[in-house]
Amino acid sequence: MKYIFIIIIGLFSGAFYAQDSAQDLLNKVVEKTSLVNDYSASVLIKPDVPMIKSLPVKAKIYFKKKDKFKVVSKSIAILPKQGFTDVNIFLSNPKNYMVVEAGTKMINNTNARLLTVIANESSSEIILAKLYVHPVHHVILESEITTRSSGTVKVNYQYSTQLSYGLPSQIKFTVDVKEFKMPKSFSTNPHKSSTSKKKQRKTGTIVLTITNYIVNKGVSDSIFQK
Amino acid sequence: MLLKNTYNELIKILAKPRSYIGFIALTVLIGVILLAMKADGESFISFVTASFEQTLSFNGLILNGNLIAFIILQMLIIHVPLLVALVTGDLVSGEAAMGTLRMMGTKPISRNSFLLSKFLAGAIYTFFLTVWLAFLSLIIGQYMFGTGDLIVLNSDGLVIIPENDIMWRYGLAFCLAYLSLLSIATMSICFSVFSDNSIGPIVSTMAVIILFTIIGSLDVSTFDYIQPFLITTHMASWRSLFEIPVPYDAITDSIIILLIHIIGFTLLALWRFNKKDINT
Numbered sequence: 001m002k003y004i005f006i007i008i009i010g011l012f013s014g015a016f017y018a019q020d021s022a023q024d025l026l027n028k029v030v031e032k033t034s035l036v037n038d039y040s041a042s043v044l045i046k047p048d049v050p051m052i053k054s055l056p057v058k059a060k061i062y063f064k065k066k067d068k069f070k071v072v073s074k075s076i077a078i079l080p081k082q083g084f085t086d087v088n089i090f091l092s093n094p095k096n097y098m099v100v101e102a103g104t105k106m107i108n109n110t111n112a113r114l115l116t117v118i119a120n121e122s123s124s125e126i127i128l129a130k131l132y133v134h135p136v137h138h139v140i141l142e143s144e145i146t147t148r149s150s151g152t153v154k155v156n157y158q159y160s161t162q163l164s165y166g167l168p169s170q171i172k173f174t175v176d177v178k179e180f181k182m183p184k185s186f187s188t189n190p191h192k193s194s195t196s197k198k199k200q201r202k203t204g205t206i207v208l209t210i211t212n213y214i215v216n217k218g219v220s221d222s223i224f225q226k
Numbered sequence: 227m228l229l230k231n232t233y234n235e236l237i238k239i240l241a242k243p244r245s246y247i248g249f250i251a252l253t254v255l256i257g258v259i260l261l262a263m264k265a266d267g268e269s270f271i272s273f274v275t276a277s278f279e280q281t282l283s284f285n286g287l288i289l290n291g292n293l294i295a296f297i298i299l300q301m302l303i304i305h306v307p308l309l310v311a312l313v314t315g316d317l318v319s320g321e322a323a324m325g326t327l328r329m330m331g332t333k334p335i336s337r338n339s340f341l342l343s344k345f346l347a348g349a350i351y352t353f354f355l356t357v358w359l360a361f362l363s364l365i366i367g368q369y370m371f372g373t374g375d376l377i378v379l380n381s382d383g384l385v386i387i388p389e390n391d392i393m394w395r396y397g398l399a400f401c402l403a404y405l406s407l408l409s410i411a412t413m414s415i416c417f418s419v420f421s422d423n424s425i426g427p428i429v430s431t432m433a434v435i436i437l438f439t440i441i442g443s444l445d446v447s448t449f450d451y452i453q454p455f456l457i458t459t460h461m462a463s464w465r466s467l468f469e470i471p472v473p474y475d476a477i478t479d480s481i482i483i484l485l486i487h488i489i490g491f492t493l494l495a496l497w498r499f500n501k502k503d504i505n506t
Contacts, residue, residue: 049282051383053470059285076286076375076386081279150281175281 022101022115023094026131028138030091032166038064038219039167042212043071047078049204050177054078061210066092068224080173080206081150087143090126091117097129105132107141108158125149139166151176162213171208177201228339228346235347239313248309248355255305256362259298260370263289267371270297275377278384284377291368292376292392296468298363299403303462307410307435310355314348315414315427318499322422328504341419341499345492348411356404364396378468385470395472399464402477406461409487410435413457416491419498457487 039062046056059073069085071077090096102116112132119127125148132142143155158170239245263270267289275284318341321327330340376387387395410431417427438458441449453459463480466473 052278052282052386053382053384054386055388057286071285073286074374075388076284076288076377078386079283079285081281081283153281177281 022099022113025101025113025133025135025138026091026099026115026117027094029131029133029140029166030088032138032164033088034065034092036063036065036165036167037216038062039165039213039215040217040219041167041210041214044209044211045073045077045079046207046209047204049078049175049206050201052078052204062219062223064219064221064224068221070224072223078206079208080153080175082145082147082153086126086147087129087145090119090124090129096120096124102130105142107132110134110141112141137163139163139168162215165213165215167210167213167215169210171210173206173208175204175206177204227335228343231335231340231343232346232350235317235343236350239317239347239351242313242316244316245313245351247312248306249358251309252302252306252355252359252362255302256298256359256366259301260294260367263294263297264370267294275384287372287374288377289371290374290376291364291371292373292389292396294367294371295364295396296376296378298367299359299399299464302359303403303406304435304439306355306359307407307461308432310352310407310411311414311428311431311435313351314411315418315431316424317344317348317415318418318495319421319427320418320424322504323424331504337500338496341496342492345412345415345495348415349408352407352411353404356400356407359403360396360400376468378465380465380469382469385468387468387470395467399467402464402467402481405481405484405488406457406464409457409461409484409491412488412491412495416495416498419495419502455483457484460484 041061043059043061044056045059047054054076057073057075057077059071059075059077062068062070062072063085067085067089071079097117097119099115099117102114104111104113106112113135115131115133117129117131126145127148128146130144131140133139134141137159139159140157142157144152145155146152153176154174156170156172156174157168159167160169162169271288271293272279275288278284318327321330331337333340335343373389375389376392378385378387413434414427414431417430421427421430435458438456442453442456442459460480460483463477466477466480
């Protein structure tokens with residue numbers, strides 16, 4: 001009986017260790033991002049979305065703790081509906097979610113650990129987040145966020161000069177694209193036939209290349225006012 | 227003699243109060259649209275981008291003068307030809323109704339020169355109406371709303387044209403718009419030759435525009451064979467200048483068809499006018 005009891009404890013201790021480790025790893029990711037009080041950066045936005053033709057656009061992004069974020073661009077910039085700060089705000093409060101480690105995946109020669117984050121509140125905008133985390137640098141390499149209003153968005157992150165702050169140098173969003181319906185009155189084109197229906201891609205990508213970070217040097221609140 | 231008579235025809239056009247209806251109507255219409263956009267343009271933009279806004283967000287100056295000019299052009303494409311026909315439809319039949327056509331027939335000017343001078347005067351009137359339309363929609367629009375990228379909705383989706391790539395497109399678009407209006411002007415002058423009263427040609431031109439527009443907008447495969455030859459189909463060809471890439475072949479086809487209409491109506495009118503027995 002004593003040996004059975006020891007065996008049972010040995011089997012479950014692995015699970016307890018993994019759950020603590022998953023929360024610890026996520027806490028380290030959150031701690032890293034919380035080092036950033038504010039930043040500004042230049043961004044080049046390259047959209048490749050079905051039914052949208054747009055050239056790359058240069059913009060400026062501003063962030064201030066805890067949830068102020070602004071994209072400033074004279075040109076029209078297309079970004080995912082899900083904002084840059086939504087995930088970080090969600091993860092900053094551990095009471096919002098529970099996290100479970102669910103395996104590993106090779107990403108850019110790194111054996112990233114998969115953390116599955118499930119929202120506790122049924123009314124939460126983020127329902128589920130799958131985060132592939134670098135085990136050493138404690139940054140998110142890839143994520144798959146399922147939200148109530150925007151569906152599922154896959155995001156790939158690359159880091160360079162601002163790795164210490166967990167600020168990426170490149171972000172690639174892959175969004176699910178439903179068939180966009182055009183209002184007929186705006187879409188008549190004399191040079192298109194009425195029966196042309198092409199097969200449409202189901203996903204689109206938006207790549208953001210971020211440079212010239214200025215971190216923790218102060219960002220005025222007036223920038224975030226409309 | 228042709229140019230001198232064209233000058234006389236222009237004076238006749240300027241002397242008629244109805245010639246100013248087009249300019250006044252354009253000013254009022256575009257003024258109303260500009261004020262409406264200033265008051266509530268953002269909700270109009272939401273209507274255009276609504277389909278995309280479930281997954282995407284648009285940042286930057288969307289509501290700008292370039293977009294306003296595009297919206298105005300699009301809205302008025304059916305109405306401006308009617309304003310043109312109001313004047314050009316009256317050029318020959320109006321004189322017949324007033325009884326001055328017979329007197330003009332006694333002058334030492336050939337019937338061809340006489341009619342061609344009316345065509346030229348109609349073309350010049352149409353040109354100034356187009357210039358006024360361009361000024362109000364683009365120049366005033368940019369003054370009120372600023373400039374920026376142009377977001378265009380077409381059957382393939384959204385096209386976002388950079389600010390520095392827009393003005394040449396508008397230049398060509400207004401040239402195409404002028405060609406479209408000129409084809410309507412020649413059609414109404416042609417109808418005017420067949421009539422002895424003013425109302426008939428004007429209403430006939432309006433009826434043709436409305437009928438062809440309805441046929442053109444019906445998304446029925448039966449009409450696919452007819453639509454490429456309708457004058458109203460090619461009146462909207464200016465929209466193709468705001469595609470990426472610009473379909474120059476298709477636009478050239480539209481220009482050719484409009485020119486064929488212009489030449490065809492002119493020749494028909496000349497033939498009829500030469501044969502016509504002027505009794506009034």
